[in-house]
Amino acid sequence: MSKKPTILFTDDEGTFRNIMSKELDRMGYNVTCCASGQETIKNMQERDYDVAILDMNMPVMNGIETLKKVKTIEPTTEVIILTGQGSIENAVQAIKLGAYDYLTKPCQLKELDLLLQRALEKRKLSRENFHLKTLVHDVQKPSSMIGNSPAIKAVFKMIDKTAPSDVTVLIQGESGTGKELAAKMIHQYSKRADKPFVIVNCATLQESLLESELFGHVKGAFTGAAESRVGLFEIAEGGTLFLDEIGELTVNTQAKLLRVIQSGEIRRVGDNRVITVDARIIAATHKNLPLEVKEGRFREDLYFRLNVITLRLPSLRERKDDLTALIQHFLQKFCKGERTMDMHPEALHAMTLYDWPGNIRELENTIERTVVLADGNIISIEELPDNIRGRTYEHYGKNGEIALSEVEKNHIIQVLKEKNWHKPLAAKTLGISLKTLYNKMKMYNIDL
Template identity: 70%
Template sequence: MSKKPNLILTDDEDTFRNIMTKELSRMGYNVVSCASGAEALKNIEERDFDIVILDINMPVMNGIELLKKVKALDSTTEVIVLTGQGTIENAVQAIKLGAYDYVTKPCRLTELQILLQKALEKRQLNKENVHLKRLVKDAQKTPLLIGNGAAITAVHKMVEKIAASDAIVLLQGESGTGKELVAQSIHQHSPRANRPCVVVNCATLQETLLESELFGHVKGAFTGATELRVGLFEIADGGTIFLDEIGELSVNTQAKLLRVVQSGEIRRVGDNRIITVDTRIIAATNKNLAAEVKNGRFREDLYFRLNVITVSLPPLRERREDIPLLIDHFLRNFCRKREKKHVLPEALTAMTRYSWPGNVRELENTVERLVVLAEGEDISVDDLPENIRGISPFRNAAGCPEGTLSDVEKKHILRVLHEKQCNKTLAAEALGISLKTLYNKLKVYHIDL
């Protein structure tokens, strides 16, 4: 862990406690020293601790009682029990109640140091595994940025430069240009590569659930909160969190995110304790955040915090030289369990001329459909969707542009909607964009179905 672990030491013997505080600080821990169980509990209720060291024999609130309360607050907090030779049975009881281990007083510092390191490792593993399966997407998969054209090569070079730093990155680009792929690439080329990279789509989560997802919640925080839930920022501690579609966040959630960006501190929903996290933030949007700030839909202070390093991803129409490489890559992926297929030159020419408003995602979806539906090994022009087949849908019969990019996009959306019989879900899938993005474009272009 790159940050100093937080540790609380609880013992009613002043001399022992003072000596141990100095030694633990020397080992590299942020140490809070407490003379009683009540004092320790007050600190634990206000702040997150990685490890609690407590003495079994303390007046008023003994170690067993304090252990139960600590575990009730956060089951991932590791507890090491201090005990004398005469209270080994109590130490064994403490382990049954969830303590990590025990040491006898007076303890050997080397033994304690090894124990603390193992307890820290167990705590981190527990935090990651609580919801790891639903949170981490393709953590072991090496992302590939396909292409060797000038536009994508510039992105490659930018990734190499910024990966080694901890600076916040803002990825800008149209839907389907591969922003998540770039975020994964930055993470996997960084010193944080062996830690989680957690992906969050801010547009798909309800506002009422988003805060709980990002920061976690405690048991009883709201109806349905039946257990403590670790937030995404905690699970990404030491790693990276990718906030996709950050422009969709409500102003209220933006304010809470600003606090994390500024201080690295979070609070679980329903909890007053401060938790410090060391999480690199990569954000992405297909919106013009500067314009959103001007219109009052995005906080200016958060925008300037996020806009440290900006990477603009080119749309596919600006990197046509990469289209054959991408088609070949997707064909290999989708033909693994089927017969080998390839695109005939005429079809490849048509696909290269096409402007792909849904970008790489639309191209991937199209190749998958071609693999499934095309008969035989050869994919011809006749196998292509109507909007891609023949003369490029973005040029008229004379070969001249049909109009502005907005005109072209509007006409293409209308073509696909007609092809899908106005089924917006199928149309969005064919376009390679989200349903929410399609609704936004229908509104912008005043398309009334």
């Protein structure tokens, strides 16, 4: 959910404070009012604010002293100083100490609103610049899944329906089926596409580090915390946080994640301040979460929070019709335009017989390996890994003897079936002319 900008307004005059509280609220801001510098500091220690408006002349702790402490607690909070005509020199000093700007009292509401908008924009840019130093934003061309099979078409349809909303999505599928790619597509087709897409692999981080990675920490929060650090929830502000392999989270971390999803608020490790965050959650797992819930390894309430929309990705063996297109895609990717490569029909047939337990990731790795090791521009069956070639030999007998013409015939039939016997499309896929396809169909007695 999007949030209103948070304003901390401090003035020791009660009547003026009450008027400004109502006016700022009417202008669309979430306002917290304070009567003193000490109260301001207490509030800053409890939660995060976008802008603090401080009166210069306050008893005990004036605006300059309050400004210094505000900037110590949260350097990215912008500060606007309210001052009388006789204290402009002090206001200039405040700007040198880090205040965004100042206004003289009494101020025009329109002028204050304009100044607040500029201060909020500066805070947004400051935070984004800081975040970009921590995380390199993905600026590659939009990712897309490849295929035309009924199974993958169902995935595309679900992504199209899901992406425009902010609803939480749970992606399920075997390892290597492209869960991260599906999450990227949801982000790229959403209203948050120009904001960060942040990936957290829950399986690779120790529990002691995971909380710090997700929520951030303050300096001295634990041994080795030499400086404060923002967490990935803050880095994903306005964008999408992708929690990959969420089934690997410990029950303790699951409880903390549930609180964040419910409230939209986080606390950095070692800090009592509440920070409001706005990030869409997409989670993924290869585990059977209902079974994990039943056996007590995953919280039922978190599962229900995540499982608003479920997107199931098919395994590669469920979408063998897409294999040829995927192979061509990876060949182009790893050849990098330096050469053109293709699969020998016998090699391609061997790959269609293989079950691909590692799914698309295994296929991609296989093509990359084959491109590197291949001697020519046509990848032969001998250049495929043993485990893939072995399936071909099992299929045709231990001696592996089969006529090349039989391989070619079977491959042509397979491609024709994939293209619903549309001959021009089949010829294009096979890399031959339509006339050649007709000749081969006649030679091999291939008929509808």
